[in-house]
Amino acid sequence: MAGRRLKIFLQAAAVSVVALLLALLGWQVFRNDKSAGLNDAVAANKKPPAPLFTLPELGADKELPLSSLRGKAVVLNFWASWCGPCKDEAPMLEAAWNRYRNKGVVVLGVDAQDFDVDAQRFVDRAGITYPVVRDKHGSTLGHYGVTGFPETWFIDRQGRLVGEHVAGPLSQDDLDRNIRIALGEAA
């Protein structure tokens, strides 16, 4: 009788462990699918909501929630100080910030996988005045499916991802065209 009970207990434990491992696998697949799904949805012009986050501003003692930029078009640029193409596109983003900010456009830099001191030095050298947040733990990278730097997403005034997801360096044409889409001035 005791042997039978032990056997049932062991079988139940084995089934539980297998179920737990399957659940973990499913969760991981679902997570990866979510960021891949974001890319597909933007490419199909479905305008999915931009994943929200709140991150500390670089060099400031305050946090910036993405939701606080609702009502503005956002150029969301992921970068790191050690990334060569990020250095090349920084002046273009700064120029766009100065040109379009009166129209309700915000350029928001997200610095990740970096040292604070290097990120600050990069910002100072490039003369960046647009807001930059630090994602020390890289939590936004998974949500936005970022696999390298630089990468840029465009968010419209309703907080939806629109235009193109540019994985790699931006061209001036990419930037202007997608800003117009985010402002609702072009389809």
Next chain:
Amino acid sequence: MSPRLPGWYKGLLLAGLLVASLGLVSRATASEQNPTLPELERELICPTCHESLAASSSPIADRMRVFIRARIAAGDSKSEIESKLVDQFGESVLAAPPKSGFNLLAWVLPLVGIAIAAVVVGLLAYRWSRTRRDEPQPDASANGRLRLDPELERRVDEELARYDA
């Protein structure tokens, strides 16, 4: 029955174990106070390629090596350097999870698993030995063979007698 060990032998064994453990402790303390770059490279992960820092040649891995060299030269201990890197990149920069909070589970669960496995193996071994004890034992009077059930033996004798007749 195993032979008893003499007292002096036990003392010698105990002293040996004590010296060995003291050696390990002093080595760990030296490593904590005076860490080396290769040692830290083995215990850290490159945040972009997720390989060991020792195996990574990515730009951020090179930058981390520069940081580690500078901190070693400044006299930081191993845990201070690791803590500064965790502050910059999060806990995923550590090759082994820290022994605190939720991460403690990663250290405890394998031990719990081993303990459960040991208990299960012990229980099974106990049951197996009991089953063996309950089995019929060879009978010395029957020339080391198993003694048959008397009823069966009677029937075999009857069959043999009928066959002989």
